Amino acid sequence: MAHITLPEGLPGITGPLAFRPETAKPLRALAELLLRGPNTLSSAEREIIATYTSSQNDCHFCQTSHGAAAAHHLGGPSELAGNLLRIAEIKRDFESAPISAKLKALLNIAGHVQQGGKRVTTEDIARARTEGATDTEIHDTVLIAAAFSMYNRYVDGLATWAPQDEEAYIPMGARMAQQGYVDAPQPNRMPRSEAVTV
Amino acid sequence: MAHITLPEGLPGITGPLAFRPETAKPLRALAELLLRGPNTLSSAEREIIATYTSSQNDCHFCQTSHGAAAAHHLGGPSELAGNLLRIAEIKRDFESAPISAKLKALLNIAGHVQQGGKRVTTEDIARARTEGATDTEIHDTVLIAAAFSMYNRYVDGLATWAPQDEEAYIPMGARMAQQGYVDAPQPNRMPRSEAVTV
Numbered sequence: 003m004a005h006i007t008l009p010e011g012l013p014g015i016t017g018p019l020a021f022r023p024e025t026a027k028p029l030r031a032l033a034e035l036l037l038r039g040p041n042t043l044s045s046a047e048r049e050i051i052a053t054y055t056s057s058q059n060d061c062h063f064c065q066t067s068h069g070a071a072a073a074h075h076l077g078g079p080s081e082l083a084g085n086l087l088r089i090a091e092i093k094r095d096f097e098s099a100p101i102s103a104k105l106k107a108l109l110n111i112a113g114h115v116q117q118g119g120k121r122v123t124t125e126d127i128a129r130a131r132t133e134g135a136t137d138t139e140i141h142d143t144v145l146i147a148a149a150f151s152m153y154n155r156y157v158d159g160l161a162t163w164a165p166q167d168e169e170a171y172i173p174m175g176a177r178m179a180q181q182g183y184v185d186a187p188q189p190n191r192m193p194r195s196e197a198v199t200v
Numbered sequence: 201m202a203h204i205t206l207p208e209g210l211p212g213i214t215g216p217l218a219f220r221p222e223t224a225k226p227l228r229a230l231a232e233l234l235l236r237g238p239n240t241l242s243s244a245e246r247e248i249i250a251t252y253t254s255s256q257n258d259c260h261f262c263q264t265s266h267g268a269a270a271a272h273h274l275g276g277p278s279e280l281a282g283n284l285l286r287i288a289e290i291k292r293d294f295e296s297a298p299i300s301a302k303l304k305a306l307l308n309i310a311g312h313v314q315q316g317g318k319r320v321t322t323e324d325i326a327r328a329r330t331e332g333a334t335d336t337e338i339h340d341t342v343l344i345a346a347a348f349s350m351y352n353r354y355v356d357g358l359a360t361w362a363p364q365d366e367e368a369y370i371p372m373g374a375r376m377a378q379q380g381y382v383d384a385p386q387p388n389r390m391p392r393s394e395a396v397t398v
Contacts (some may be wrong), residue, residue, distance in 0.1 A: 005325045006335040022339055022343075028229040032230070060318065111357075127204075137204040141216060141219060145220075148350040152346040152347050152349055155313050159313040159342040
């Protein structure tokens, strides 16, 4: 049960966002910009950074929903299962996963930001530059990892409800990838009893 | 030296905010709402929650600037020195500091959010309710502590420059308290050589 009384049937962050629409506005705008705004990093890469940070923070809702969004960005329905497995591999051990050397270097930075800002070293930054990362890409990686250190704490600090079954997150991830985080035309409402079949 | 090339002379978060105006907008709007928006918690109380979280994250710029803002909210110039000492006392040991039992209960929640969302217990929440905290106050405390876990990581994850001398933060704290976080009419620019005399 959540620590405060939240609107029924809204999983994870969507409960507190509906509870407090004033703060939801900048929180949604920030996610939209960071994950879907114009960028030299693809939305798939940025969702992977968000997913990895959320997994390091042990936030079930965020890592599963953003992992599903990343998988949707990576390819069509026929590739979805393979891409979900790829995301799981990145979360487990990104250094040996089949991703670019640049994304590995950025995930290394994100992992250090998750531990604390001062954990980011000049060596971490030098590695990212060697792999071709720009100042803006390094900035955005730090801010995505910092922002998800906020979203993860918001979701778990209020003990929000979230479906446990990964399948429930597949249509949610599709909406996040295709419609984004601002003014979603259809809410993510999920009756608890039907969560796994949505 | 900062990890990326930031505009000169802008301390702490103001450097990366100027570097990336797109993301600055929701980041500033969120701080404004959380710390100065309409609320049953005073701005002093909310700045104290931000300051305490930042001190637990060992972020020098954020804890000193928001500590100065809190001191400005607590009283006029003649009380400033005493209020700065009070903030230092809260950071050191809030449980024995001369603040309300409700604020102590909220700082206890904030400290647990800083460690990780799952560290917040039903006992933490029950204590806050016993001391009169509402659902919205608990929500806002969790979100302030989560948001400063982001701002702190953003500031330190990019290794931004910040003056070390606490006096340099007094006029900055006054501007934060009086003018707020959005569209500040005068920038916080500080020539490095004069930082302590600004």
